[in-house]
Amino acid sequence: MISYDDDCAAALTAAADAARRWLSSVDTRTVPARSGVEELVQLLGGPLPVDGLDAVDVVHELAGLEPGLMASQSGRFFGWVMGGTLPAALAADWLVSAWDQNAGMRDATPGVVAAEEVAARWLLDLLSLPSGADVGFVTGATMANFTCLAAARGAVLHGVGHDVHGEGLTGSPRVHVLVGQERHDTVDLALRYLGLGHPTEVPSDDQGRIRLDALEQALGQVPAGAPVIVCLQAGNVHSGAFDPVAEAVELARRREAWVHVDGAFGLWAAASPRLSSRLGELGGADSWATDAHKTLNAPYDCGVAVVRDPAALRAAMGVHASYLLEVASGPGNPYERAPELSRRARGVPVWAALRTLGRSGVAHLVDTLADRAAAIAEGLRELPGVTVLNEVVYTQVCFALADDAATRVAAAALHEEGRILVSGSRWRDREVLRISVSNARTSPDDVEVVIDAVRRAIPRMAR
Numbered sequence: 001m002i003s004y005d006d007d008c009a010a011a012l013t014a015a016a017d018a019a020r021r022w023l024s025s026v027d028t029r030t031v032p033a034r035s036g037v038e039e040l041v042q043l044l045g046g047p048l049p050v051d052g053l054d055a056v057d058v059v060h061e062l063a064g065l066e067p068g069l070m071a072s073q074s075g076r077f078f079g080w081v082m083g084g085t086l087p088a089a090l091a092a093d094w095l096v097s098a099w100d101q102n103a104g105m106r107d108a109t110p111g112v113v114a115a116e117e118v119a120a121r122w123l124l125d126l127l128s129l130p131s132g133a134d135v136g137f138v139t140g141a142t143m144a145n146f147t148c149l150a151a152a153r154g155a156v157l158h159g160v161g162h163d164v165h166g167e168g169l170t171g172s173p174r175v176h177v178l179v180g181q182e183r184h185d186t187v188d189l190a191l192r193y194l195g196l197g198h199p200t201e202v203p204s205d206d207q208g209r210i211r212l213d214a215l216e217q218a219l220g221q222v223p224a225g226a227p228v229i230v231c232l233q234a235g236n237v238h239s240g241a242f243d244p245v246a247e248a249v250e251l252a253r254r255r256e257a258w259v260h261v262d263g264a265f266g267l268w269a270a271a272s273p274r275l276s277s278r279l280g281e282l283g284g285a286d287s288w289a290t291d292a293h294k295t296l297n298a299p300y301d302c303g304v305a306v307v308r309d310p311a312a313l314r315a316a317m318g319v320h321a322s323y324l325l326e327v328a329s330g331p332g333n334p335y336e337r338a339p340e341l342s343r344r345a346r347g348v349p350v351w352a353a354l355r356t357l358g359r360s361g362v363a364h365l366v367d368t369l370a371d372r373a374a375a376i377a378e379g380l381r382e383l384p385g386v387t388v389l390n391e392v393v394y395t396q397v398c399f400a401l402a403d404d405a406a407t408r409v410a411a412a413a414l415h416e417e418g419r420i421l422v423s424g425s426r427w428r429d430r431e432v433l434r435i436s437v438s439n440a441r442t443s444p445d446d447v448e449v450v451i452d453a454v455r456r457a458i459p460r461m462a463r
């Protein structure tokens with residue numbers, strides 16, 4: 001028999017102990033995972049045992065997975081674009097699980113919906129987005145791109161007299177989707193989910209920003225009166241560069257195009273007066289996708305879809321069923337703003353992150369990430385044989401050694417040593433190493449560690 005009160009208390013204590021042990025180890029342990037999946041599958045057992053195990057022992061077995069965890073909470077973790085977690089956001093996420101609220105219906109779970117509505121309002125204010133926009137809390141920027149582009153598809157087709165939500169895509173006019181050459185691949189994925197096929201690529205400049213002359217030309221090639229969506233990017237994963245959003249919006253408006261901005265990690269620049277004045281206005285578009293689990297340092301899974309016209313979003317995402325508690329007007333139901341009906345209250349950790357930081361704290365967080373990236377770039381430029389390939393305008397540093405072979409050797413050496421974690425990629429026809437400063441914990445000491453680790457990883461021949 002499970003005794004809920006006692007077993008929950010004991011299991012949560014065991015989990016808290018294991019979590020504390022893990023978190024206090026990330027400052028000293030190697031950053032990449034040291035055990036592989038096969039080994040850990042062995043550890044967790046063969047066929048499903050006939051008999052159960054009590055909750056505390058289950059937690060202990062799971063804690064055995066630690067050698068297979070990547071220390072993404074460490075200040076020396078710079079892989080892909082993955083943030084750490086703020087203590088308040090982590091604790092809030094635990095409460096979300098303990099409360100176990102289904103956040104789909106406003107009037108059924110008012111507690112968590114209130115937190116999400118406040119978080120949404122704060123986000124719009126903080127990021128200088130229209131105060132009347134609708135906000136959906138989704139799993140990540142992939143689904144945020146999908147959610148926004150679903151609203152876009154419905155709106156631009158409605159504009160030419162086709163009801164895609166009623167009639168589907170069969171018999172629909174073609175939607176012309178223009179994207180920068182270096183958009184994130186999840187934009188293509190979202191378009192695929194939506195049956196919109198391959199977008200038209202618009203050439204980018206040497207930092208990966210969409211070229212305005214090329215965008216103007218591409219818009220000119222769309223047949224008059226055809227529905228158009230333009231996808232822009234705030235924050236290129238290699239360079240951190242921002243598309244010239246305000247100027248692109250102006251061009252797109254002449255064609256009555258819907259403008260979407262993928263700002264998975266870049267949208268947060270808008271919270272920093274210093275960075276936003278340098279990187280440009282983002283607020284003129286029709287929809288924006290971002291992640292809270294990257295720059296804001298909320299735990300996974302947490303993305304945010306923002307759509308200027310609430311009716312467009314709710315037409316795309318709303319459902320109607322006799323058993324649902326409908327909210328006729330005003331704020332509507334959370335399930336009208338996200339693909340899921342039932343879901344966890346993932347906006348609550350966003351509220352907690354914003355509350356613990358405050359307006360000044362978010363600006364400071366974003367500025368500090370950018371400062372650390374600039375300091376890393378400065379240190380790397382001093383190293384023999386290392387070239388920093390991007391203008392370091394935000395949180396990303398992309399560098400390479402003399403040739404692809406040397407870069408690969410250095411990548412392997414860095415992984416082997418494990419003091420830092422950086423990820424490899426190909427950019428502009430070169431093997432590169434990418435440093436993404438996305439964790440609030442990255443300190444000036446960590447910056448020194450990066451420079452020292454890279455110095456020692458440079459192959460002798462390449463110095």
Ligand SMILES: *Cc1c(COP(=O)(O)O)cnc(C)c1O
Nearest residue numbers: 081140141142184186262264291
């Ligand atoms: C990370 C990222 C995405 C995808 O976000 P997920 O949270 O992984 O779904 C999309 N666009 C950009 C620019 C990103 O950095």
